[in-house]
Amino acid sequence: MKEQETLEQRLGEQGVSRRAFLKFCAALATMMALPPSSASAIAAALAKAKRPSVIWLSFQECTGCTESLTRSHSPTLESLIFDMISLDYHHTLQAASGHAAEQARDEAMKAFYGKYLLLVDGSIPLKDGGVYSTIAGRTNLDMLEEAAKGAAAIVAVGSCAAFGGLPNAQPNPTGAVAVSDIVKDRPIVNISGCPPIPAVITGVLAHYLTFGELPALDELGRPKAFYGETIHDRCYRRPFYDQGKFAKTFDDEGARNGWCLYELGCKGPTTHNACATTKWNGGTSFPIESGHGCIGCSEPKFWDAGSFYTPLSAPAADVATVAQVSMVAGAGAAVAMGALDRVKKQKLQQSREKLTVEDLKGD
Amino acid sequence: MDAQELLIWVRGAGLQIAAAVFVLGMSYRMLHLLLIGRKKSLAEARGSEWAGGLRTMWQRSFVLPKLSPRGRFTVVAGYLFHLGFFVTLFFLSQHIALFRAVFGFGWPALPRGVIDIAAVLSLGAMVALLAHRLVDPVKRLLSDYQDYLTWALSFLPLLTGFMLLREIAFEYVTLLTLHIASVELLLIAAPFTKLAHMFSTFISRWYNGAVMGFKGIRT
Numbered sequence: 160m161k162e163q164e165t166l167e168q169r170l171g172e173q174g175v176s177r178r179a180f181l182k183f184c185a186a187l188a189t190m191m192a193l194p195p196s197s198a199s200a201i202a203a204a205l206a207k208a209k210r211p212s213v214i215w216l217s218f219q220e221c222t223g224c225t226e227s228l229t230r231s232h233s234p235t236l237e238s239l240i241f242d243m244i245s246l247d248y249h250h251t252l253q254a255a256s257g258h259a260a261e262q263a264r265d266e267a268m269k270a271f272y273g274k275y276l277l278l279v280d281g282s283i284p285l286k287d288g289g290v291y292s293t294i295a296g297r298t299n300l301d302m303l304e305e306a307a308k309g310a311a312a313i314v315a316v317g318s319c320a321a322f323g324g325l326p327n328a329q330p331n332p333t334g335a336v337a338v339s340d341i342v343k344d345r346p347i348v349n350i351s352g353c354p355p356i357p358a359v360i361t362g363v364l365a366h367y368l369t370f371g372e373l374p375a376l377d378e379l380g381r382p383k384a385f386y387g388e389t390i391h392d393r394c395y396r397r398p399f400y401d402q403g404k405f406a407k408t409f410d411d412e413g414a415r416n417g418w419c420l421y422e423l424g425c426k427g428p429t430t431h432n433a434c435a436t437t438k439w440n441g442g443t444s445f446p447i448e449s450g451h452g453c454i455g456c457s458e459p460k461f462w463d464a465g466s467f468y469t470p471l472s473a474p475a476a477d478v479a480t481v482a483q484v485s486m487v488a489g490a491g492a493a494v495a496m497g498a499l500d501r502v503k504k505q506k507l508q509q510s511r512e513k514l515t516v517e518d519l520k521g522d
Numbered sequence: 523m524d525a526q527e528l529l530i531w532v533r534g535a536g537l538q539i540a541a542a543v544f545v546l547g548m549s550y551r552m553l554h555l556l557l558i559g560r561k562k563s564l565a566e567a568r569g570s571e572w573a574g575g576l577r578t579m580w581q582r583s584f585v586l587p588k589l590s591p592r593g594r595f596t597v598v599a600g601y602l603f604h605l606g607f608f609v610t611l612f613f614l615s616q617h618i619a620l621f622r623a624v625f626g627f628g629w630p631a632l633p634r635g636v637i638d639i640a641a642v643l644s645l646g647a648m649v650a651l652l653a654h655r656l657v658d659p660v661k662r663l664l665s666d667y668q669d670y671l672t673w674a675l676s677f678l679p680l681l682t683g684f685m686l687l688r689e690i691a692f693e694y695v696t697l698l699t700l701h702i703a704s705v706e707l708l709l710i711a712a713p714f715t716k717l718a719h720m721f722s723t724f725i726s727r728w729y730n731g732a733v734m735g736f737k738g739i740r741t
Contacts, residue, residue, distance in 0.1 A: 379524065389694060403615050403634035422619045429529065429695040458526045465533065471698060472616040473623035476534035478541045482624070485542045489549030496550075497557030 166368075167206035180206075187365050190358065190437065191374065191384040204369040211368065212271040213278055214264060214306055215249035218299040219292045219326045219335055220281025224317035225251050227354035244276070244364065250294075261295050268309050276367065277310035277345075279303065279338050282319040282326045286334030300341065307342045312373055314348050315339065316360060318456055321349035321380070328462035339380060348373045349380040351432075353456035358437045359385045379459065381431065390427035390453045393435035396420065414450060424468035425452025432457040525695045532702040540706035547713025552721050567738030574735015575728035582727050595654065599647040606644025607680065610637055614683075634687075641684050648677050672716050678704035 170180055184205060185198040193201075217225070229252070246252065247267035248260065255263055267275060281299075284291040289298035307313060315338040318324040326335035339347050350360050363382055366374045374382040391397065399405070399419040406413035406420055419425070427435075430453050434445040446453060452468075455461040465475030523531075581587075589597060611617060615631035622628035652673055655661045682701040685691060692700070712718060719726075 391694060392689075401634070403631065403637070405615055405619075422615065429526070429698065459524055460526050460530055464526070464530050469623060470616065470619040471533075473620045474533055474537050475530055476538055478537055479624050479626075481538045482541050482545045485545035486549045489546040490553050492546075493550045493553035493557060496554055500558065 165206060166208050166210075169210075187362055190433075191362055191366060191382075192387075193384075201365065201369045205365065208368040210245040212267050212275040213244045213246050214267055214275055214310075215246060215252075215278040215280070216299075216302060216306060217250045218279065218281030218283050218303070218320070219333065220317065220319050221325075222251055224280040224354045225249075228357050228360060247275075257295075264306075268306060272309040274311050275309065276364075277306050277313045278316055279313060279320045280316040282323050282335035282337060283341060284326065284333035284335050286332070291333040303338065303341060307345055310345055312346045312348065312367065313338060313342060314350060314360070314363060315380075316350050317355055318351045318353045318459075318461070321351040322459035324353060325462055328460075346373050347380055348376060348382060351379075351381055351386075351457040351459075353461075355457070356385070356433055356437050356439065359433060377431070381457075385433040385437075386431040386457065388431065388433075390430045390432055390435050390447070391425075393433075394427055394447055395435070396447060409450065420447060420450075420452040421472075422470045423452050424466065424470055426455030426458075426461070426464070426467075426471065427453040428471060430455040430458050430461075525693075525699065529695055529699045529702075532699050532706065536706055537702065540709040544709035544712055548718065548721055551713055551718055552725075555722065555725065563736075563738070565739045567736050569735045569737030571732040571736055575730075575732035578731025578734065579724055579727045582730075592658065592660075596651070599651050599654075602647040603644050603651065603676075606640040606642075606647065607676070609640035610644065610680065610683065613637060638687075641680060645677070645680055645684065648673065648680070652677075668716055671711070675704075675708045675711055675715075675717065679708055 167177075167180070181198070181202050184202040185195075188195065188198040188201055248264040250260075253260055253263070281292075283289070283299045283303055285300060289300040292299045294302060315321040319326060319335075320338050323331075323335050323337045323340075326333055327337070337349075339349070348363055350363060352359070359382070362385065363374060366382075374384060377383050377386055379386075391400070394400075396417060396419050399417070400421060404413065404416075404418040405422040406416075406418045407422060408414065409423065414420075421428070425447065427447065434453070435447070438445045438448075454467045455464060458464075465473075469475065586594075586597065609632065612621075613632035614637050615634075618628045618631050655665055655669065655673075679701060682697060682704050686694070686697040686701050689697065691697075708717070712720065
């Protein structure tokens with residue numbers, strides 16, 4: 160029975176040494192801001208951990224989250240640990256299709272009821288009975304509600320599952336919502352990002368395997384270890400922000416000198432994520448290092464926060480037109496009131512009785 | 523509504539509402555003020571209204587008159603606050619980015635160090651002016667609720683802006699929301715309070731000078 164194999168056995172089979180495994184555990188502990196001593200605890204727990212059943216539901220999504228996880232870099236310990244879970248259902252990755260695929264999901268849900276981890280990527284459309292996204296003739300809502308009942312915990316992978324993401328952006332034609340808008344009685348952890356950082360999902364899974372519970376979460380349900388700080392606070396260009404040195408265009412002197420991208424629309428100051436520390440593509444870089452500002456993809460409603468290239472200090476909506484219309488309206492009202500004043504004045508002057516010499520003579 | 527949605531609102535709809543109230547209210551009040559007009563004088567005056575008006579505009583703006591210590595403090599602290607406010611408003615790089623986005627043009631920014639000094643001086647002057655207003659019996663008697671309201675409305679954008687650049691006490695997203703919201707309150711209140719002097723002050727200075735410079739019989 161493969162499910163009964165421990166992680167250590169599996170890693171050994173795949174040629175991963177114990178030394179490499181311990182290094183991985185130490186890196187995980189560091190990444191999640193746990194004390195150094197917890198590395199050995201993680202190693203001990205992970206070594207004994209049985210492969211938990213994982214059901215992965217993909218709803219209104221672009222598969223970018225799965226791509227991020229599986230194609231980020233050639234096999235590493237992160238991807239191996241991802242192998243260590245028993246992925247019993249995943250559209251993109253599973254070999255089975257059609258009825259066989261749905262059967263695998265049903266069987267896993269029955270066999271591990273109350274114990275399996277439910278991973279969700281993509282938002283759930285509610286409008287018109289949820290017809291805008293169906294799998295095997297069933298709506299996403301129906302499938303999520305059924306799968307959530309037997310889940311030990313739910314991991315919402317990516318900004319669509321966590322906050323609604325792109326499908327939820329104005330005008331939200333399908334009535335898309337996040338997992339947490341539907342499921343209220345199960346622990347949910349949001350791993351937001353478009354896509355999320357692969358190491359973050361590995362870290363959350365490792366934490367779950369080690370401690371049997373989800374890590375500490377912020378007010379938006381994101382693991383604090385990864386979303387506790389903003390991109391801005393950890394950005395290597397931060398000193399330029401503090402000095403007021405900004406690139407004005409993508410190819411000016413400031414951009415070449417690596418100055419702050421705030422005025423080119425960087426949303427780093429309001430975005431909580433670990434890009435600046437864990438980085439992407441096997442630790443190569445993150446967007447700001449490539450000369451593009453952060454677009455704020457791990458925050459709710461990031462598609463509706465105005466242009467990606469509008470600075471945070473500038474309006475997210477058209478204020479100039481509003482001001483022009485208001486000026487015309489204000490001036491029009493002033494002219495109208497001025498005319499009214501004039502008419503009133505004239506009337507008063509006309510109604511005034513003229514003083515004559517006779518009046519002055521008096522009695 | 524989470525922190526991000528609140529920020530989107532203050533940067534979007536909230537700012538549109540504030541801008542509409544401010545521009546409509548100000549353009550109405552200023553133009554209406556000018557359209558009231560002045561009575562035509564039938565007698566020839568010895569002095570020139572324009573010369574008197576312009577002289578007073580200059581004197582009240584740029585010449586420090588001989589004053590009592592109390593008067594001197596009010597004038598110096600008042601100038602310090604206004605200058606600091608203008609420097610931070612018009613010469614902080616982030617603000618120029620805002621003007622560029624709205625008006626389509628910008629201008630060079632001052633270094634952050636200069637802005638910081640201006641902001642601190644401005645904040646200090648405002649606190650001193652409020653303390654003086656509360657301590658000095660004459661000033662206290664002359665003050666009504668509007669003086670305290672307009673003080674708070676001017677103080678908050680400066681304070682939240684200063685905190686925002688250093689992320690003091692709150693997160694960036696919270697401070698940015700508070701900063702923009704405080705500016706919106708200032709914009710909304712401006713046309714209907716003493717803050718309208720931001721546009722009428724030179725009109726009234728000219729008027730005062732013109733009355734004094736007329737030198738003739740009023741008919």
